[in-house]
Amino acid sequence: MEHVLRRLDLTSLPDDRTLRALLPRPAVDVEAALPAVAELVRDVRERGEAALVEQAERFDRVRPAAVRVPVAEIRGALVSLAPEVRDALETAIARVRVGSAAQVPPPSRVELAPGAVVELRWQPVDRVGLYVPGGKAVYPSSVVMNVVAAQAAGVASIAVASPAQAEHGGLPHPTILAACALLGIDEVYAMGGAGAIAALAHGVAGIGLDAVDVVTGPGNVFVAAAKRLVSGVVRVDSEAGPTEILVIADASADAELVAADLVSQAEHDELASAVLVTDDAGLADRVDAAVARRAAETPAAERVRAALTGEQSAIVLVADLAAAARVSDAYAPEHLELLTADDDALLARIHHAGAIFVGPHAPVSLGDYAAGSNHVLPTGGQARRVAGLGAATFLRPQQVVRYDREALAEVRAAVTALAAAEGLPAHGEAIEARFEEAR
Ligand SMILES: NC(=O)c1ccc[n+]([C@@H]2O[C@H](COP(=O)([O-])OP(=O)(O)OC[C@H]3O[C@@H](n4cnc5c(N)ncnc54)[C@H](O)[C@@H]3O)[C@@H](O)[C@H]2O)c1
Numbered sequence: 001m002e003h004v005l006r007r008l009d010l011t012s013l014p015d016d017r018t019l020r021a022l023l024p025r026p027a028v029d030v031e032a033a034l035p036a037v038a039e040l041v042r043d044v045r046e047r048g049e050a051a052l053v054e055q056a057e058r059f060d061r062v063r064p065a066a067v068r069v070p071v072a073e074i075r076g077a078l079v080s081l082a083p084e085v086r087d088a089l090e091t092a093i094a095r096v097r098v099g100s101a102a103q104v105p106p107p108s109r110v111e112l113a114p115g116a117v118v119e120l121r122w123q124p125v126d127r128v129g130l131y132v133p134g135g136k137a138v139y140p141s142s143v144v145m146n147v148v149a150a151q152a153a154g155v156a157s158i159a160v161a162s163p164a165q166a167e168h169g170g171l172p173h174p175t176i177l178a179a180c181a182l183l184g185i186d187e188v189y190a191m192g193g194a195g196a197i198a199a200l201a202h203g204v205a206g207i208g209l210d211a212v213d214v215v216t217g218p219g220n221v222f223v224a225a226a227k228r229l230v231s232g233v234v235r236v237d238s239e240a241g242p243t244e245i246l247v248i249a250d251a252s253a254d255a256e257l258v259a260a261d262l263v264s265q266a267e268h269d270e271l272a273s274a275v276l277v278t279d280d281a282g283l284a285d286r287v288d289a290a291v292a293r294r295a296a297e298t299p300a301a302e303r304v305r306a307a308l309t310g311e312q313s314a315i316v317l318v319a320d321l322a323a324a325a326r327v328s329d330a331y332a333p334e335h336l337e338l339l340t341a342d343d344d345a346l347l348a349r350i351h352h353a354g355a356i357f358v359g360p361h362a363p364v365s366l367g368d369y370a371a372g373s374n375h376v377l378p379t380g381g382q383a384r385r386v387a388g389l390g391a392a393t394f395l396r397p398q399q400v401v402r403y404d405r406e407a408l409a410e411v412r413a414a415v416t417a418l419a420a421a422e423g424l425p426a427h428g429e430a431i432e433a434r435f436e437e438a439r
């Protein structure tokens with residue numbers, strides 16, 4: 001039988017470093033996109049609006065009438081929105097709002113000695129730029145994920161960017177504008193890809209776009225590369241690039257559900273990754289047959305096939321579920337699904353994943369829209385060290401120090417001695433000044 005997903009036999013596992021090099025990854029990654037993207041970023045920085053318009057003509061096949069979207073267009077899009085889509089967006093917004101509010105860390109206060117207090121309060125950044133993809137598909141759900149998280153953090157100034165659409169007169173997609181209106185956002189720009197990220201990070205005087213403090217949002221490999229390039233100027237969230245799904249399933253799993261979930265994420269992008277890790281060769285065969293059928297029937301069949309047959313997608317055979325957890329951790333997937341006889345035992349072995357979906361009733365596409373979790377998640381192995389988007393992305397912990405005279409006296413000698421040891425005696429004198437006669 002010819003396989004859609006290539007097979008990778010890891011029934012005997014090498015050490016972690018070798019394992020990481022063997023894992024399926026896309027041929028075109030962020031690193032490979034950097035040189036071309038650096039040119040696009042530089043061009044927007046130097047020529048502003050003119051460069052944005054040229055990039056829209058080149059990549060989005062349309063010349064936007066105005067890069068800054070008129071407020072009337074944003075509000076008008078909500079008026080024209082189909083009621084069932086408005087209801088669905090409101091459901092998603094309500095759930096993500098509750099989930100995001102729960103992510104805001106409480107302030108803390110510690111008394112180190114009588115009268116010696118250090119507090120920690122969480123301050124939002126002032127202004128953020130949120131990217132909403134719109135190339136191969138349009139993503140009003142990403143408006144929800146970005147904006148609701150920023151609002152939960154208390155960010156005062158929010159700008160949204162999304163590619164100009166040829167079918168909509170050079171405006172972003174109307175559902176994206178409607179989602180912005182629903183969330184009270186009226187600063188929206190018709191710009192996409194690397195140019196949009198550069199414009200948000202550096203500002204564009206000609207269109208009244210002030211530089212932001214934090215840029216977030218998902219996108220294709222060019223968007224992810226641009227975020228890496230501007231990360232010296234602004235804070236960025238994870239490189240939430242082409243979608244990945246890794247499913248760990250054993251003989252107990254339903255092959256149709258596994259196949260449906262692999263295909264669902266493959267429809268995002270030719271560079272999307274769909275990986276099944278299993279200890280059961282029979283399940284591997286059943287999933288592959290179901291994937292072949294579903295991939296042929298789905299509307300984006302060509303894109304799905306390209307993603308599934310690309311070198312980034314595979315069925316990995318392992319000896320047991322402990323080995324499956326090791327493979328998954330080495331990969332650090334954006335989305336990890338657990339479909340086994342004892343998911344909680346497996347979950348206890350997992351360390352690295354953007355988000356984890358447990359059991360047959362929690363598919364990734366639930367999290368994409370309406371679980372209450374955030375769908376903007378790290379790809380390319382970044383989940384090993386970076387979190388997904390959330391309220392915390394827009395917050396900074398700030399320390400507030402309060403000491404009274406007695407509390408300062410208790411550490412007076414220690415501070416003065418350390419200041420002297422560092423050759424910074426004025427630091428010690430600033431302490432001693434508090435204890436001079438007149439005070
Ligand atoms: N990881 C996550 O959290 C997450 C969430 C949602 C979507 N995604 C991913 O977002 C991506 C969306 O991609 P998309 O393409 O549909 O929309 P997009 O908005 O990310 O990309 C479209 C833009 O890419 C730029 N572009 C296109 N071709 C280019 C080229 N050859 N060189 C330079 N720039 C070019 C253009 O500026 C265009 O406006 C998908 O890969 C999807 O998997 C990821």
Ligand SMILES: N[C@H](CO)Cc1c[nH]c[nH+]1
Nearest residue numbers: 139141142243244368375
């Ligand atoms: N699966 C994507 C995250 O990688 C998010 C998404 C939005 N719409 C559909 N899916």
Ligand SMILES: [Zn+2]
Nearest residue numbers: 264265365368
């Ligand atoms: Zn998705």
